[in-house]
Amino acid sequence: MIFDFEQADLIGTVRAVDTRKVLIMVGDEKDLRKARVGHFAALNLSGASDDWLIGIIERVIKSIGYEDETENEQANDLSLMEEEPSKVINTVLITLVGMVRWNVLDKNYQFSRSIVQVPEISAECYVLQYKQLENFMNLLVKESDKEHSLELGKYSIDDTAVAYLDGNKLFQRHAALLGSTGSGKSFTVASILERAAKLPTANIIVFDLHGEYKELSYARHLRIPGPEELGVARDDLLFLPYWLLNAEEMQAMFIDRSEFSAHNQVMVFQDAVVEQKKATLSELGKTDVLAAFTLDSPIPFSIDNVINTLSDLNEEMEQGARGLKQGKFYGQFSRLLVRIKSKLSDKRYGFLFQAPNSEHLDESMARIAAKLMDYNLPKSQIKVVDFSEVPVDVLPVIVGLVARMIYQIQFWTDHEKRRPLACICDEAHLYLPRKEGQNPVERRAIEAFEKIAKEGRKYGVALLIVSQRPSDVSPTILSQCNNIIALRLANADDQNTVKKLMPESMESLLDILPIMDIGEALVVGDAVLLPSRIRVNRPSEEPLSATVNFWTEWQKKAKDPDFKNSVENMRRQGRK
Numbered sequence: 001m002i003f004d005f006e007q008a009d010l011i012g013t014v015r016a017v018d019t020r021k022v023l024i025m026v027g028d029e030k031d032l033r034k035a036r037v038g039h040f041a042a043l044n045l046s047g048a049s050d051d052w053l054i055g056i057i058e059r060v061i062k063s064i065g066y067e068d069e070t071e072n073e074q075a076n077d078l079s080l081m082e083e084e085p086s087k088v089i090n091t092v093l094i095t096l097v098g099m100v101r102w103n104v105l106d107k108n109y110q111f112s113r114s115i116v117q118v119p120e121i122s123a124e125c126y127v128l129q130y131k132q133l134e135n136f137m138n139l140l141v142k143e144s145d146k147e148h149s150l151e152l153g154k155y156s157i158d159d160t161a162v163a164y165l166d167g168n169k170l171f172q173r174h175a176a177l178l179g180s181t182g183s184g185k186s187f188t189v190a191s192i193l194e195r196a197a198k199l200p201t202a203n204i205i206v207f208d209l210h211g212e213y214k215e216l217s218y219a220r221h222l223r224i225p226g227p228e229e230l231g232v233a234r235d236d237l238l239f240l241p242y243w244l245l246n247a248e249e250m251q252a253m254f255i256d257r258s259e260f261s262a263h264n265q266v267m268v269f270q271d272a273v274v275e276q277k278k279a280t281l282s283e284l285g286k287t288d289v290l291a292a293f294t295l296d297s298p299i300p301f302s303i304d305n306v307i308n309t310l311s312d313l314n315e316e317m318e319q320g321a322r323g324l325k326q327g328k329f330y331g332q333f334s335r336l337l338v339r340i341k342s343k344l345s346d347k348r349y350g351f352l353f354q355a356p357n358s359e360h361l362d363e364s365m366a367r368i369a370a371k372l373m374d375y376n377l378p379k380s381q382i383k384v385v386d387f388s389e390v391p392v393d394v395l396p397v398i399v400g401l402v403a404r405m406i407y408q409i410q411f412w413t414d415h416e417k418r419r420p421l422a423c424i425c426d427e428a429h430l431y432l433p434r435k436e437g438q439n440p441v442e443r444r445a446i447e448a449f450e451k452i453a454k455e456g457r458k459y460g461v462a463l464l465i466v467s468q469r470p471s472d473v474s475p476t477i478l479s480q481c482n483n484i485i486a487l488r489l490a491n492a493d494d495q496n497t498v499k500k501l502m503p504e505s506m507e508s509l510l511d512i513l514p515i516m517d518i519g520e521a522l523v524v525g526d527a528v529l530l531p532s533r534i535r536v537n538r539p540s541e542e543p544l545s546a547t548v549n550f551w552t553e554w555q556k557k558a559k560d561p562d563f564k565n566s567v568e569n570m571r572r573q574g575r576k
Contacts, residue, residue, distance in 0.1 A: 001050060002100060002109045002135050003042060009126040011035050011092060014043065014119050022055060022118075024125045026090035035060045035092045038512065038533065039157060040128040040136065042100075043119045051101045053119055054111070054128075054136070055094035056531065058508050063089040094125070095508065097530045100139065111143050111529055137161035140529055150195055156520060156533040163523075163534040165483075170527035171422050171462035174453060174480050178470045178498060179487025184519035185466055186212055186545035187538055188485065189424060192464075193382050194218070194539045202381035203421035205372060205406065207399055209430060211388045212543040219382040222371055224398070226389035227347035228572060230354045238371060238385060239355035240401060241364065242303055246296040247273075249397050252444050254340055261332040268329065269336070272309040276301035284362055298405075300360045303344065303353065310337055348391045352398075369409050372402070373421060396431040400445030407452050410459050420460035425449070428465045429472040446474050453480035471497040483525030489513040506531060 011034055012026035022043065026032045035041070035057050043053040064087075098113045119125075128136055137158045144164035155161045179185045189206075190213065196202045197218040206213055214221055222238040229237060245253070247270055255265050277299040281290040293299060314334060316327030344353045358364065374380055390398050403423060410418060425432065431445050452461055453476070465481060467473050471493040478501060489495050495514070499507045506524060509531055513522065519538065524531045 002139065003052060003126070003132050005042075005126045005132060009034075009129065009132065011041065011125045011127050012090070014121050014123045014125065015091065017118050017121070019118070020096050020115070021058075022053075022094045022096060022125075024092040024094060026092055029062070029088075029090065032060060032062060032090045032092070034127045034129075036127075040133065041092075041094050041125055042128055042132070042136075043094075043123050043125045045117055046120050046123065050109075051099065051117075053096055053115065053117075054098050054100060054530070055096045056509065057092060057127075058095050059093040061089075061091045061093070063091070092125070095506070100136070109139055111139055113530060133158060134160075144529055150192065151537065152191070152523070153521075153534045153536040156535055159535070163528075163532060165523070165527040167527075169525075170483055171420070171464070172457055173482030173526050174457070174463045174465075175483035175485065175525070175527070176465040176467075176470070176478055176481040176501070177485045177487075178465075178467055178489065178494070179521075180490050180494070181468050182518065183468075183487035183489070183516075184521075184536060185468065185487060186426075186543040187519065188487070188521065188536045189213075189426070189464075189466060190216065190539040190541065190543050191537050193424075194541065197382050199381060201375050201419060203373065203375045203419055204382050204424060205421065206382065206384045206424045207387060207402070207426055208384050209387050209395075209427045210545075211386050212426070212545045213384045214386055215544060216382070216384065216541055218379060218541075219384045220377065220379045221384050221386065223386040224389050225351045227350055230347060230350040231356055233356045233358045235371075238368065239351050239359045240368070240398065241300070241355045241359045242352045243300045243360070244298050244365065244368075244401060244405065245352075245397070246298075246404075248447075249401060249444050252397060253343065253394060254336060256335070256339070259335065264329060264332050265336045268310065268313060268333070269306070270295055272306045273301060275309075276305050279305075280362075298365055300362065300364065303340075307337065307340060310340075348389075349394070351389070365405075369405070372406060373409065375419065375421075396442045396445035399425075399431045400448040403445075403452060404448040407448070407456060407459070407461050410461050418460055420462070422462040422464060423452070424464045424466060426466045428467045428477075429469045432465070432474045432477055433472055434474055446477070450474070450476050453477045470494050473497075475500075481525075483527045484523070486510065486513055486522045486524070487520065488516045488518065 011031055012024045014022055015025040016023040037057055037060060039057050041055050041057055043055065045051045045053060096115055098111055099115055100109055100111050103110045137155060138161070141161055141164065144166065148167045149164040150167040150170065151162055152165050153163050155163050177185055177188060193204065193206070193216065196204055208214065213219065221236055223236055225237045225239060251266055255262055255269070274295055277293065277297065278290065280299055280301050281293065310333045313327065313329040314331060314337065316330060317324045318327045343349050347354065372383060385402065387395065387399060406421070406423065410421065431442070432449055433442055449463070453463055456462060465473065465477060470478065481501065484498065484501055486498050489498065495510065498513070499510050502510065502524060509522065516522070519536050521534050521536055522531065523534055
């Protein structure tokens with residue numbers, strides 16, 4: 001028998017039941033004190049001596065009633081406080097989370113989140129404590145400690161019990177890691193990465209926006225090159241040449257939709273790009289690709305030739321009845337040409353427009369894909385892509401470009417050769433914002449990620465969305481995350497956003513979000529046996545995201561500041 005309760009463990013009996021909630025009538029205050037919010041309780045099912053319903057205590061209530069007074073009068077008449085109460089009603093509200101049943105075939109106890117029966121009125125309810133709690137936690141550990149388990153930490157309710165997540169379900173159904181600044185998001189990510197790195201063919205790509213993970217020794221590090229690193233191809237530099245952009249991304253980067261001639265700019269720009277791509281394919285003799293390619297096909301082409309075509313049309317004069325007259329596109333591309341040339345000459349965008357010649361070859365995209373997706377090279381199970389050098393105005397497009405490229409290559413890989421991979425999207429609110437007020441640049445990134453969120457699991461592409469402001473993240477993407485790892489959240493809007501992602505019966509569990517400790521997470525979803533409060537293991541290598549201790553630092557003797565060097569770093573867009 002898994003539970004051997006005594007009278008001292010009894011809380012009370014069932015007074016009311018609905019689908020997932022049970023109200024327990026408690027006899028006296030001594031029994032009421034046994035019930036603690038957030039702890040587990042067990043209810044025996046009638047006719048099944050060793051089948052138990054497991055619930056989480058949600059509320060503990062002591063109600064005091066007075067004779068001849070309505071509820072409204074009791075709430076408003078302060079004089080009642082001086083009267084003797086006529087009755088005391090003690091109740092406990094429990095949310096059912098699963099069942100413990102004896103499996104006849106396997107001859108062992110098993111925990112299931114499926115609830116096939118609810119308790120009867122007057123059924124006895126016991127609190128899980130001491131030996132009974134230990135037995136239940138051991139069952140959870142045994143059930144979850146399998147070949148595909150991911151150790152996350154220890155259960156807050158029992159720090160001797162190891163908390164595991166189902167590694168398959170965590171990534172199959174997408175996940176969101178949400179928490180305020182300083183709540184422990186980065187070291188939770190690092191803890192997951194540290195364990196994944198031990199798997200021989202793990203394949204995780206981290207989108208690192210601030211260089212927090214750049215010193216992890218077990219990861220392969222890639223960096224979008226800054227202004228001082230242009231023109232040289234290196235294994236650790238990830239150039240993203242402009243021809244990888246699709247039509248929508250190019251338009252978002254170059255074309256101002258508010259201009260009167262925007263429709264002509266789009267049409268002529270696209271035609272010029274198509275002609276240059278055709279020229280490349282013809283030169284390479286790829287007639288099969290030439291017959292099937294589209295405007296969005298990632299084929300190297302000369303942006304200079306596109307500029308020349310636009311310039312010619314912008315200045316074109318044609319013969320009229322009385323001599324030369326302005327062509328139909330005369331002067332319509334002047335601003336467009338200025339924008340394109342400005343982007344091409346700006347070294348901040350050099351990773352796009354000033355890549356080495358080796359990045360403009362037919363085989364260049366396969367090399368870029370290998371850097372991002374290959375898992376056979378040393379330390380390549382975890383790839384950290386540092387986007388800290390990418391200008392803010394194009395950050396959504398560039399992150400979306402990398403995600404889209406990963407998804408499309410995975411999509412077109414033969415099924416038998418396809419290996420699952422996961423993208424960890426750090427600081428997702430910066431490039432996956434809500435739809436209200438999106439600009440065209442942000443919209444392109446969101447469309448790429450929404451496609452992955454909706455269809456990626458069919459092709460082995462998973463997302464782990466990491467954000468300190470879930471209320472600012474696209475709800476379409478968050479709604480596809482069936483696993484939520486919620487750390488401390490103080491903002492009411494963020495708390496409400498997370499509550500909307502939960503089943504209605506679980507919403508009340510999230511009331512603890514503002515009061516959780518640093519590094520403590522509430523985990524809900526398919527990857528965990530039951531909603532659990534877990535203290536996340538600290539990784540052996542922590543990311544560079546530690547909160548600065550202002551008061552402590554101000555107490556120390558400091559070196560003289562070098563503002564001249566800081567200004568020079570800003571001018572050259574790099575630190576020396």
